[in-house]
Amino acid sequence: MLGSVETRSVSPVFVGRAAELGLLDEVLAGAAAGDPQALLIGGEAGVGKTRLVEEFAVAARRRGAVVALGGCVEIGADGLPFAPFSTALRALRRELPGQLAAAAAGQEEELARLLPEIGTAAAREAARHDEDGMARLFELTARLLERVTAEHTVVLALEDLHWADASTRHLLSYLFRTLRTGRLVVLATYRSDDIHRRHPLRPLLAELDRLRTVRRLELARFNREEVCRQVAGILAQEPDPDQVDAIFERSDGNAFFVEELAVAAHEGCRTGLTDSLRDLLLVRVEGLPETAQQVARIVAEGGSTVEYRLLAAVARLAEDDLIEALRAAVNASILTPAPGGDGYRFRHSLVREAVSDDLLPGERSRLNRRYAEALETDPTLVPADQHATRLASYWYHAHDAAKALPAVLDAAVEARHRHAYAEQLRLLERAMELWDAAPEAVRRTLRPVDYAEVYPTCGGPETTALRHLDLLAEAAVAGRLCGERERALKITKRALRQLDEEDDPLRAAWFWIQRSRLVQRLARGDGWKEIATAQDLVRGLPPSEVHAEVLATVAHWSMLHQPGPEALTAAERAVEYARMVGADDIEANARLTLGGLMIDAGQIEAGLAHMHEVRDEVVARGLPAVVGRSHVNLPSALEGIGRSEEAVRVLHEGLRLTGRMGLRDAEGWVWGNLAESLISLGRWDEAAEAAVNAQRRGQTAAPYGSGANSLAFLALARGRVPEAARHLAESRASYGPHDPMPQHDLPIACLTIQVAVAEGRLADARAELARTLESGFPPGTQRYAWPLLLEAATAEADARALPTARDGREGALESIFEAVKRLTTNAPVWLAHERWVRAELHRAEFHGAGSRSAPDTWSEVVTAFEPLDRPYDLARVRYRLAESLLTDGGEADERDRATELLRLVHAAARHLGARPLADAATALARRARLPLTPATEPESAPADPAEALGLTSRERDVLRLVAAGHTNRRIAEELFISPKTASVHVSNILAKLGVSGRGEAAAVAHRLGLFPAESVTPGPAG
Template sequence: MLGPVETRSVSPVFVGRAEELGTLHDALARAREGEPQALLIGGEAGVGKTRLVEEFAAAARRRGAVVALGGCVEIGADGLPFAPFSTALRALRRELPGELTAAAAGQEEELARLLPELGESRAGRHDEDGMARLFELTARLLERVAAEHTVVLALEDLHWADASTRHLLSYLFRTLRTGRLVVLATYRSDDIHRRHPLRPLLAELDRLRTIRRLELARFSRDEVGRQVAGILAQEPEPDRVDAIFERSDGNAFFVEELAVAAHGGCRTGLTDSLRDLLLVRVEGLPEAAQQVARIVAEGGSTVEYRLLSAVARLAEDDLIEALRSAVNASILAPAPGGDGYRFRHSLVREAVSDDLLPGERSRLNRRYAEALETDPALVPADQRATRLASYWYHAHDAAKALPAVLEASVEARRRHAYSEQLRLLERAMELWDAAPDAVRRTLRPVDHAEVYPPCGCDPASTPLRYLDLLAEAAVAGRLCGERERALKITKRALRLLDDEDDPLRTAWFWIQRSRLVQRLARGDGWKEIATAQDLVRGLPPSEVHAEVLATAAHWSMLREPGPEALTAAERAVEYARMVGADEIESNARLTLGGLMVEAGQIEAGLAHMYDVRDQVVAQGLAVVVGRSHVNLPSTLEGIGRSEESVEILREGLRLTSRMGLTESEGWAWGNLAESLISLGRWDEAAEAAVSAQRQGHTAAPYGAGANSLAFLALARGQVPEAARHLAEARASYGPHDPMPQHDLPISCLTVAVAAAEGRLTDARAELARALEAGFPLGTQRYAWPLLLQAATAEADARALPAARDGREQVLDGIFGTVKRLTTHAPVWFAHEQWVRAELHRAEGRSTPDTWSEVVAAFESLARPYDLARVRYRLAESLLTRGGEDERERATELLRLSHTVARHLGARPLAEAATVLGRRARLPLTPPAEPRPGPADPAEALGLTSRERDVLRLVAAGHTNRRIAQELFISPKTASVHVSNILGKLGVSGRGEAAAVAHRLGLFPAEMLMPGPAG
């Protein structure tokens, strides 16, 4: 509105900072090569951080980069949630509208929490993953936009940043891996006192090698001379430079102020207080301009023109004239990229604000609040609620402030700004008693709370209670990571509820405590869940009742699966369905399905889980989408259906990545590693395990990845490496909350590593601990490998004299456990056969018949490493018998076992097969001239006619679906046939099977020509 205004206090010459500017240009060059850059620029107030950023931004634009600037907004000492990111993304959208729209495609509802212009954000239940999901989607958005354009994202005044902004910036600095992107942030180092909230973030970022820190020093005397010369447009007198340098101590902003003051003949520039100098310059303005400056100082770091006009209550011509005076005096400046004004330097604003009288400050805040209430369009929509709440709060009007603060807390929650929501709710608690009863009675949970324990009443007609604020605050604290504060809030709520007959609300708070106790590693949370169950027992169905049951069932599924857990899950599904709690029902059905599978109701349980998966994907229910694509494939892997598991996990990784479900993505990688190990795709499994460790932001996915890496290292003969990964896994899970799915694999690996290192006593001790703890129903998938490892260790050590003592007791313990474990799934039955065979070997009564049954059990499973191991044992047993027919069969078995072991890199097994072959004088490679075989080589491989047809199509490169179409069978049946073929050929994949078929000439070339498309 004012047009360009000369700011003569700013030097047109950029002085100094050559080294810092060079670092920034180097970062830009690296970013242009596709290597994201992160920088922090610190320095005291007035040292020149903003000028450095401006110079760099101008240079970056000249080099073709897109620059998006955003600043932290301070309003009455309150920070606006995500303000710098919202501003920067808005600028990015103006510069690259098509690219940003394309990058946000499919996730507009989530990203609208940062950039409302993208659409309406989705309402619904909030969870621990909500903020992480938003952060991940923001990182992906920036990476996609920066894939083709060099982007500089500059965030200023981080010392004013709200907690959510700090968390998002930390996330970006830690996770950005691709894109032509420079992210830099500035902060005042002199403001970062010992308890400043930015201090922990700076300490955390200091540990990241990918971040460069620049600390701007004050100017030297020569640099001050050049700065003054630029301001005055002439060479200054040396004594004047000396005086200015002495008083400013090299602070660039104070150099400007002193130079202008001295040039204007103002000797106050040499007074004892530089702050007085700033105020003297303001006091030199006309009265109307001084009034406007005071109004702007209390309105926040930037004030929109229309809002300023409403608060100033001046005629428009008088307002413009006052603004022109303040801008010409370099007190105010037009806000970049908007129709508003700010102080040219925050030090001046702070000096003017500090000079306001207490009554004057509250009066100005009231006028801001009244203007904003009259016309909400005066400020951007995403700032409206927070600013109104701040203005009314600082106006000291509890009647107006309480509803405004509550409304702002709902807005913060909608944006996943849980830290700001918690702060606002604590402010509402502070205002609660001061607000009149008449005001409190008008507040409704449905308007001012998104989390309120349903208590059988209509929230639209029930007044908001103080306990509702505590409920909101407890959840906000849990979601933002302030769990100690949240725990104290639940304690306060439960103490208040001691005097009330409100079992549902009380049970709800106990469930919150359970989650907090688990997250804080204070225990397993069962005592709190049991208390909640007692409170709701016998009450009519409600959402709280359903949630209590679902929580109890899920807890039991992970720690004590059995009939009681199954019953709780069934009731949770029933109650959730009755009260229309869709998300609780979906989660409870996933739990129920998993428990049913573990109890032997395999197909019925899987049907539940598949149905939930399809429903939540169609509904876009993000949290349950993640869990369904973790639990379902894990359950499939547990019953030996690894190929199905991999297929779902691949789709799950695509969905979790697209939806920003980082924790679920970490779990999916961990589960994928486990399934790929089963299928003999070990190199892929190792990559997946590393991805689980990198992607998972909690300990469990990291531990799962470490488990897989430990298994692979052990199977490949790298025992020290296996021990290292085992230690990582054990440390990840910790001792506070034992779960079979964590503890039993750890025990299995502990036994295996101890046996590999010759520490049989330690292996036996670990087994004894596991047997003493027991194997509840539903833990057989973890129990069978542990028992197998222990039995194998005893059998391998049979010839050692030192192993004889205690062996009988160990074997009896294993055998007694075997009799109690279920074998509903083929993979469990195969493991039972294997464990029994190893027990017989440990007792010295192993026979080929026993091992033949084990081999037959594994030949129908797609587990090539396991099949190679039992084939080796069968060959060993056949050679002990010593007949010619046995030698011939043992030769083929050893060859198959040796081939698979070499392919997988399983060095111990390959070496064992080689040694056994040498001892028995058996060739492990076929002779150059193969002996005449049957007319159809497929018969020698033991293939049925149907398997022969399937192998022909595999060799032609067809998928299971295409094979099913060609042979008029289901894809599932085709998958089973393929698994059987891989087992009989002793290969680990379809490509190897095709290679065997080609090498043996099973099919003429014309038989492999692709048929018509199905």
């Protein structure tokens, strides 16, 4: 309305900042090249951060970039959840509507938590909230930005980070840590002088300082020459040197104060120079007409921006009088139209703060009440996604508990719907503060069905009034979901202390389950004591949702820690109870647990059918948390019984679904399981990439540890023992000692034995074996137990001839024999391992003379492994068979058979990169004077042209897609790797082929006939 009014005090000349603009230009160029950029701009209030961003935005638009600005919104002492991101995405939607809609396709309901216009409120409110909810929203936001910026350079500028709510800070941190592709600049500004020791932004700044991908820019004050140029621009004439000296001394080079002092000096007859800079900020406000001063005070208390219609409702002035007052304030450069032209804000927040601080306490309360009353009368006065939060803030600062309590609870519900759990927790704590101050009559009108999502879990009719315990329950969940676990733990303690005086076992059991999760997440134990307490509380009670959740938790914990008949019974009852009370999510999770326990109990086909059925159902229903878990547990079960190829198929589908749904931690788990299955199948280069992705994508320790285990195994198998030891240490540190589980501890124990043996520490390997066997192997852990026993038995056999290894050998062999007797062999892969372990034990006992029965023994082992599609295991047992055939020289036919076996072993080992095995095969052949290649075939000439070119199996896969014309991004999608990794592979291929471009590489591939024509699918050029 008043956007055309000129504000004379704004300097028309942009002064200094050449180095800073140069850095911003460099950042923009990097983004335009496809490398996302992150920049933090700090500086004291008034130093010129906003002006620098504005100048950069103009320059970026000239270069074809789309600029989306968003600012953190302050209302009193409160911030709006995700406010800067919502504003920036809204601007991005105006600039690139089609591209943003395409990028959000399929995930509109989740992304509507940030940008309500693209989804429906009903869908947001109906969504369940789980551990991954906020991370899922963050991941989908990152994917959205990556897709939008695939073809367009975008500058996402977020201002006033010092006012940011916790959810905004968490999302910004997530983007800075995870964005890897796209033409994107994420830029954020903050007031450095406001960041005191306990300011919530300080930990984020410390975290970002450790990221090499984030740049920091601290704006300095102007020097005297720059102040002189600024004053000249404001006054439109060369200033008097004495005047410049005075302004420079008073302002100390702060750009905003320079501006205020220059105007004050120019209008000295009216205002003069004041003794206090704070007074200086108020001088021009006090020079306004009384009505304009009144409007300024109203705007100061309304928040960082106040909509025109809301301002009109609160000011209660005739429209002509309001417009004249606004014109006066804008003309004096006190207020300015907000971006978008829908309201007004102070031109500088320092002036707003000075005006707000100058309000009397009663005046502040009265203004907040008028704001609240106006919003209650007409909710459309503010954007819909801000209404609840702003109304709650206004009533709270009006000191009206009767009105504030329900408004704060409404705002907490809205924050929950947006996955803004940190703000939900803060609002719930404010509600608890207001609880006793609010009249009893008001509290009786509050219904739990309206405010407490966990209330149905705790039981009770919907007509019951909201209780203080309901607020504690909501706050405990919010604290757990936003990472404030210490606060959540204290809240559960407070609730249980309150429940000591009540006979409410279901509620108590529910809070004990919450405590168990918090204790595990805080690394203070395994959570069983809390779970057992909950189980005792519900024992004998009729079926309920709480009862089903307790049983499901018992079954899941037992599956991971102590699998057995009791765990199976608990899972069956959990499924039954959940089905009876209609708790679908609990039932789905319990059925997954049940399927896994059935497999452990030997009911393999029935258990797998159960897990497949659950997987199909939750995918069809779109339950994100269970979709993620089903694509982790099912392939893990398949791998556990040796069906690695099936597992890989499920895992690839899991990557597609978890990536699309933004299930980052579940995706990390899937990558970790994929690495394990690919190792079994002999696809080691792919396995290494999958292991690294598990470590990058996972949000918790387990995926990182799983990836480290796979990398340690590969390093050992390839002869890189120090590297293996490093990865083993990473794995051990990831899992920690607080919550031991067989699925974590046994693989670590196996690797510990292998590393100790490789380093010549047989005594340490035996000690690790003894420690592990003392704990025993719970049912269903044979997938981890057999490899461990195998490595221990192999170590004893290899050390058989060493005199130093005699002490302790008998005890070690006896303990392995006893463990073998107790382990199950209910799958072909574990039956094969049992034969292998027994063969190694035989080799350990009868090394050399007296072992002529060994070829038959090893032949049986080879026969057991041949149909299993485990090339490394098969190569190892073939080597042992060849070795046994050559004992004492071997007969002619045995030597021929050994020759063929060693050729197969050597070829497999070279393909896998298993140098120790390849060297062993070469050494054995040399000792026995056997040729590793037929006489007609030169040993140095590989049959495969790709091998002759020095290409690894992974580089061959990449070259196939390059030959098909695919871009790096498409190659990455096809092979489940990052675009950057694809780029590195392409560069290596070009170097090995001696060509300068992708077209030449494709020509070489076609000329050598590396890929049959039918296997090449044309793709986009690039």
